[in-house]
Amino acid sequence: MNKKIGFTCAYTPVPLIEAAGFSPFRIFPESKAPDQAGHLLHDNLCPHVKKVLNRALADDLPGLEGMVFINSCDSMRRLADAWHEARPDDRTILLDLPSGINNLSLDFLSKEYERLAKTLFKWNNESFSPEIIPEIKPEIELDKIKDKIATWNLLAASVKKIEEKMSLDYFPGIASALQQIINTAATDSTDKALAMAQKKIEPKEPAKAGKSPVFIFGNLLFDPKVYDLFEEWNVHVTASDFCTTSRFITPVDTRTDNNIFRSLADSYLKQTPCARTMDTAKPGSIAQRIVQRAKESNAKGVIGFILKFCDPYLARIPMIRQALQKESIPFIMLEGDCTMGSMGQQQTRIEAFTEMLGV
Amino acid sequence: MMYEHFDNAVKGITEKLNQDPEGINARKKYALELSKLGKKLYSKDENIAWCGVTAPFDLLGSMGVTSCFVEFVGAILSSTQTAGLFLEEAEDSGFATDSCAYHRAVMGAVLKNAMPEPDFIIGTSSPCTAGLAIVENFANQYKKDFFILNVPQNYTKDAVKFLAAQIEEMTSFVSDHTKRPLSKEKLGIALDYFNRSSQLLKDIYDLAKTKPSPVDNKFLKDFGTVMALLMGTQQGVDICRAFKDELNHRIKTGRHHASKEKIRLMWIQNRIQYPFPINEMLDDLGARLVVDELNDVTWEPMDPDKPFESIAKRMISIPYSMDTSERIRHMQDLALAYRIDGAINPCHWGCRQGTGPRGLISKGLKDINVPVLNLEIDCVDSRNLAKGQIETRVEAFIEMLS
Incomplete structure (x- = not known):
């Protein structure tokens, strides 16, 4: 079994982890670990971060060779801070992640990803110095990264195909199966996830009618069982936008730039960003993006599922609501704390919503 | 409302300072200058920029821009006990009560047209993600151009170089809006x-x-x-x-x-x-x-x-x-x-x-x-x-x- 590298944010490029010889292990906030995070961080931080910290404090984690943190939001920054206290012996790296998208940001992020690659190879006792690589004979590490990106891109393409099918028809169980594939990529290996995805491209069961087509978005929704519940509650998930769903499987476009890290930076910063990342040329563009995704996926309504205390999303909900209203797309916003219990409490609201949408 | 508040404050403090011309009165002088800044922000004949807390106000000032961080207004609304009205406005529009009230108050003021319209907006990723999210809302609401200064957390050569390059780029952004070049x-x-x-x-x-x-x-x-x-x-x-x-x-x-x-x-x-x-x-x-x-x-x-x-x-x-x-x-x-x-x-x-x-x-x-x-x-x-x-x-x- 490969040695594992822990991470918590979707801006962490899994191909770099795998190229360095590790398995990725995204630490999901699913745990029965006692609630101890409040000793280190304030209770008003998002439940994602607090539950991940609870896992760290309770040693509810597999053996980790290191942790990758991303300075993506205040809560993630605070998690990185608290980690040193919770697990002082862990090797950690914190990458700065620009909030705006422009050339300077992309150049900077490419250097940050390069720093990550160097650190990961070092952690696995392998040297890595891409700046001295002659163009004619690229070093083996760069080839490893390119190979892993190629597999990752195959996975992204397969996930896209599954999503395209989901947007056209309701296939029972496919949303949950897709989530399992994505979770495998996050916590085990891209190869395994790819094998699973290729089997699922053609659904085993025929399409069925009778569910309300809904686009769902938010910060984090990783439990495959949630998607089964949605189906029970009459929801046909046509597409989703969470950092734990297809947004996590960001395809890396390596055609435009010879620098692999710049390609990674371009792909991760530009494609379907988390609410914390902004296109300064189009302030509030997240609202238009959600309208567009809902329309493209043939959804009749939109459900926003946001974790409590998540500033990047909560601050954008009013503009998203306004944009959806303008297009006469029905919308409900649900708040939760990453537990199935909190999702269960939403049953009545979701059923009432789908009843209103009709089939 | 806010212009009158700052105008009255300027008059009142000036009168008190005139009564004691020999006194040091540091706090009063400080309050006077802040009130003058507030008055300028609301005077409608200045180039105005709403900013994040760590924006380079000295640089912006040298380029003829009257600038201020938005939390300052949240604080003023609170200190004058008028924040409640604006907090309710923001909450009614969907801004979560769990969010920072500096930001909610000032967002309420935007929604109630109680804020001067800026010429442009400069967000800073430090100190907080929430502050940046609110200024994006400003930009969206006012349909004004938006510039972000990404402040890295790691103090490295690359980080300094990155931020310095952004600051330089910001001066071009400002010049494009004010039609005044940076004067060294x-x-x-x-x-x-x-x-x-x-x-x-x-x-x-x-x-x-x-x-x-x-x-x-x-x-x-x-x-x-x-x-x-x-x-x-x-x-x-x-x-x-x-x-x-x-x-x-x-x-x-x-x-x-x-x-x-x-x-x-x-x-x-x-x-x-x-x-x-x-x-x-x-x-x-x-x-x-x-x-x-x-x-x-x-x-x-x-x-x-x-x-x-x-x-x-x-x-x-x-x-x-x-x-x-x-x-x-x-x-x-x-x-x-x-x-x-x-x-x-x-x-x-x-x-x-x-x-x-x-x-x-x-x-x-x-x-x-x-x-x-x-x-x-x-x-x-x-x-x-x-x-x-x-x-x-x-x-x-x-x-x-x-």
């Missing part, structure tokens, strides 16, 4: 004012360290954060000089001995903005807030030959740009330099950035034997204030320290 001469003057103000600030803080301290509980309230708006100007230098003179005068005349200093305290992050008699209460208990966490000069003098790099280094050096271990180290240094007995952390509700690491801060200060009182309070929104509970906890804390 004017920037040089602003940086000179900034350096003189910084030196005076250091002197002020050194004087505040005196035991017993010449500061009273209100004297340097939120001074470091707010002075950033004025430091690149002659007025900024004058205010700093007035504060220094007043502290020297207090030490010389022994005025500060009037209220005996039994306990010396540090205030973490920002103060409570609405009228709440915690300062008087502490005074009655013989406790004095001798230092605020954000009252410090953490930067080297600005180099006029490398203005963007200097400003970048300054922005990264500010305690709330750093990671928490650096912030705690900074607080520990302050605690030792000011010889404090305890610290109060208001734990502003809705603040993930400053309040988030509450437990880490308590532990960090406990490591040097400084107890911390963690309050649960919203520093801007007074609607849910548990006044009695806060008072009891403060009393118990001071009793414990005594």
Whole structure:
């Protein structure tokens, strides 16, 4: 079994982890670990971060060779801070992640990803110095990264195909199966996830009618069982936008730039960003993006599922609501704390919503 | 409404200062300049930029832009007890009550058309994600151009270079809007004012360290954060000089001995903005807030030959740009330099950035034997204030320290 590298944010490029010889292990906030995070961080931080910290404090984690943190939001920054206290012996790296998208940001992020690659190879006792690589004979590490990106891109393409099918028809169980594939990529290996995805491209069961087509978005929704519940509650998930769903499987476009890290930076910063990342040329563009995704996926309504205390999303909900209203797309916003219990409490609201949408 | 508020404040303070032309009156001079800034922001004939807290106000000022961080308005609304109306407006529009009330109040003011329309907006990723999210809402609401300064948390050469390049790019963005190019001469003057103000600030803080301290509980309230708006100007230098003179005068005349200093305290992050008699209460208990966490000069003098790099280094050096271990180290240094007995952390509700690491801060200060009182309070929104509970906890804390 490969040695594992822990991470918590979707801006962490899994191909770099795998190229360095590790398995990725995204630490999901699913745990029965006692609630101890409040000793280190304030209770008003998002439940994602607090539950991940609870896992760290309770040693509810597999053996980790290191942790990758991303300075993506205040809560993630605070998690990185608290980690040193919770697990002082862990090797950690914190990458700065620009909030705006422009050339300077992309150049900077490419250097940050390069720093990550160097650190990961070092952690696995392998040297890595891409700046001295002659163009004619690229070093083996760069080839490893390119190979892993190629597999990752195959996975992204397969996930896209599954999503395209989901947007056209309701296939029972496919949303949950897709989530399992994505979770495998996050916590085990891209190869395994790819094998699973290729089997699922053609659904085993025929399409069925009778569910309300809904686009769902938010910060984090990783439990495959949630998607089964949605189906029970009459929801046909046509597409989703969470950092734990297809947004996590960001395809890396390596055609435009010879620098692999710049390609990674371009792909991760530009494609379907988390609410914390902004296109300064189009302030509030997240609202238009959600309208567009809902329309493209043939959804009749939109459900926003946001974790409590998540500033990047909560601050954008009013503009998203306004944009959806303008297009006469029905919308409900649900708040939760990453537990199935909190999702269960939403049953009545979701059923009432789908009843209103009709089939 | 806001223009009238600032206009009346300018008239009232000017009249009082005229009645005492020989007096030092540092706080009044400070309030006058802030009111003048407020008046300019609402006067409609200035180039206005709404900004994040760590924006380079000296540089913007040198380019003829009247700029201010949006949280300043949230604080003013709270201090004038008008925040409630705007908080409700924001909440009715869908802004979560769990969010920071500085931002909710000012967003409510935008929605109620109580804010001057800016020419453009400059967001900063430090101190917080929430602040950046709110200024994006400003840009979306006003349909104005938006520029972000990404402030890295890691203090590395690459990070400084990245931020310096952004600052330089920002000057082009500003010039495009104002149709005025950056004048190196004017920037040089602003940086000179900034350096003189910084030196005076250091002197002020050194004087505040005196035991017993010449500061009273209100004297340097939120001074470091707010002075950033004025430091690149002659007025900024004058205010700093007035504060220094007043502290020297207090030490010389022994005025500060009037209220005996039994306990010396540090205030973490920002103060409570609405009228709440915690300062008087502490005074009655013989406790004095001798230092605020954000009252410090953490930067080297600005180099006029490398203005963007200097400003970048300054922005990264500010305690709330750093990671928490650096912030705690900074607080520990302050605690030792000011010889404090305890610290109060208001734990502003809705603040993930400053309040988030509450437990880490308590532990960090406990490591040097400084107890911390963690309050649960919203520093801007007074609607849910548990006044009695806060008072009891403060009393118990001071009793414990005594």
